[in-house]
Amino acid sequence: MFGNLDFDVIRRSLPYLFLDGMSFTLMLTGLSALGGLVFGTMIALMRLSSYRLMGRIAGLYVDFMRSLPLVLVIFWFYFLVPYIGQWVTGASRPIRVGAFTSSLVTFIMFEAAYFSEIMRAGIQSISRGQPAAASALGLTYAQSMRYIVLPQAFRNMLPVLLTQTIVLFQDTSLVYVLSIPDFLGAASKVAQRDGRLVEMYLFAALVYFAISCLASYGVRRLQARIAIVR
Amino acid sequence: MIEISHVNKWYGPTFQVLKDCTTSVAKGEVVVVCGPSGSGKSTLIKCVNALEPFQEGQIILDGIKVNDPKTDLPKLRARVGMVFQHFELFPHLRIIENLCLAQEKVLGRSHGEAVAKGEKLLERVGLTVQANKYPAELSGGQQQRVAIARALAMDPIAMLFDEPTSALDPEMISEVLDVMVDLAHEGMTMMVVTHEMGFASKVANRVIFMDRGEIVEDALKTDFFGSPRSERAQKFLSKILSH
Numbered sequence: 001m002f003g004n005l006d007f008d009v010i011r012r013s014l015p016y017l018f019l020d021g022m023s024f025t026l027m028l029t030g031l032s033a034l035g036g037l038v039f040g041t042m043i044a045l046m047r048l049s050s051y052r053l054m055g056r057i058a059g060l061y062v063d064f065m066r067s068l069p070l071v072l073v074i075f076w077f078y079f080l081v082p083y084i085g086q087w088v089t090g091a092s093r094p095i096r097v098g099a100f101t102s103s104l105v106t107f108i109m110f111e112a113a114y115f116s117e118i119m120r121a122g123i124q125s126i127s128r129g130q131p132a133a134a135s136a137l138g139l140t141y142a143q144s145m146r147y148i149v150l151p152q153a154f155r156n157m158l159p160v161l162l163t164q165t166i167v168l169f170q171d172t173s174l175v176y177v178l179s180i181p182d183f184l185g186a187a188s189k190v191a192q193r194d195g196r197l198v199e200m201y202l203f204a205a206l207v208y209f210a211i212s213c214l215a216s217y218g219v220r221r222l223q224a225r226i227a228i229v230r
Numbered sequence: 231m232i233e234i235s236h237v238n239k240w241y242g243p244t245f246q247v248l249k250d251c252t253t254s255v256a257k258g259e260v261v262v263v264c265g266p267s268g269s270g271k272s273t274l275i276k277c278v279n280a281l282e283p284f285q286e287g288q289i290i291l292d293g294i295k296v297n298d299p300k301t302d303l304p305k306l307r308a309r310v311g312m313v314f315q316h317f318e319l320f321p322h323l324r325i326i327e328n329l330c331l332a333q334e335k336v337l338g339r340s341h342g343e344a345v346a347k348g349e350k351l352l353e354r355v356g357l358t359v360q361a362n363k364y365p366a367e368l369s370g371g372q373q374q375r376v377a378i379a380r381a382l383a384m385d386p387i388a389m390l391f392d393e394p395t396s397a398l399d400p401e402m403i404s405e406v407l408d409v410m411v412d413l414a415h416e417g418m419t420m421m422v423v424t425h426e427m428g429f430a431s432k433v434a435n436r437v438i439f440m441d442r443g444e445i446v447e448d449a450l451k452t453d454f455f456g457s458p459r460s461e462r463a464q465k466f467l468s469k470i471l472s473h
Binding site: 013127129130132133134135136137138139140141148151152155 | 279307310335367
């Protein structure tokens with residue numbers, strides 16, 4: 001069966017696969033993780049706030065996002081973002097949003113739901129004496145969060161946050177439903193153009209596997225190092 | 231300096247932790263609060279800088295009503311130092327950073343000023359060499375001395391101590407008490423929740439005895455140790471002094 005496979009197609013398309021595809025994937029992963037972390041931390045703070053209504057709203061958001069298949073969210077956002085943009089800016093026609101922006105917004109919103117749960121656990125892992133000590137020194141709630149609680153929560157949760165980012169890295173491949181040339185999308189395009197489906201999908205799987213594995217290994221080492229410091 | 235009058239506090243609708251507590255701490259006075267565990271002494275001291283809310287009564291700190299919703303609590307708290315049972319140093323910051331953070335962020339001191347002040351206080355508690363270490367690298371006694379220095383760095387008008395030696399190994403208690411005794415001799419206003427009766431008899435002006443949320447006894451040190459009037463105080467004293 002492997003007799004008539006042509007692996008040279010991979011070598012020929014390497015620049016396209018990595019310079020276009022992989023750089024898009026990595027950029028999307030990085031920016032989504034960053035945005036998701038910031039937005040997710042805000043949601044976590046809302047959920048932990050003493051204002052019931054805020055907590056309820058944040059909780060609903062998290063439950064909502066976590067109950068939808070990611071592909072659906074990507075689809076819906078792609079069609080909705082132009083109209084939301086129109087509504088927000090008051091423009092006369094739907095805002096034109098590039099595929100990258102649309103998918104970035106989607107992933108930030110989606111990942112925020114997951115990152116918020118991680119950050120919530122992280123914040124709750126800090127003993128109540130810490131914010132109490134910060135308050136006793138005269139720090140405001142915002143200062144106590146910024147300088148005392150969140151840095152510790154973030155450090156405690158770093159391995160989990162990174163693991164979630166690895167999952168995110170794999171999930172970004174779903175943007176191929178929007179015909180965006182991320183790494184998988186690029187591989188898929190070449191595969192169909194040259195009729196080399198088996199070779200290209202095999203190669204794509206291998207690359208995802210290698211990168212994720214390596215990253216997981218890195219996280220485990222980091223975890224061990226953090227454990228010693230503490 | 232600290233006026234506590236008719237403070238009542240409940241946890242939930244029925245469990246009353248503080249019952250009509252009234253007392254005061256004058257400027258330069260050292261008041262020791264003692265009593266069996268669960269008597270509400272830690273809760274009372276945490277009410278003074280509003281770390282714990284209370285439902286009835288009032289506490290006035292240097293002329294400012296603590297439980298007034300209009301009071302700028304962070305500003306008020308910055309003027310009273312507090313030392314906790316479990317030190318509560320910030321584990322992700324170096325010792326010197328622990329001392330500087332609030333000076334810079336709350337008092338607006340420059341980094342240079344804050345470091346100079348921090349180093350002076352570290353020298354005072356004998357921990358200059360530890361300035362660049364992290365809290366976890368220090369012993370309990372050293373950590374508590376840093377915590378005292380951190381509170382002093384804010385130039386507080388009074389100091390609150392919430393069982394500062396209860397979490398320490400016996401051999402480390404005296405190094406912390408020594409710092410507190412020095413502070414008392416310098417005329418610092420202090421409210422100290424502690425079981426260390428040696429400390430009380432050495433530097434306290436008054437001793438408050440609490441039991442089940444009530445201030446049972448509020449007496450001059452000599453009267454308290456000489457002849458405590460209440461039966462509960464007598465029992466408590468005989469228990470902790472007998473061993």
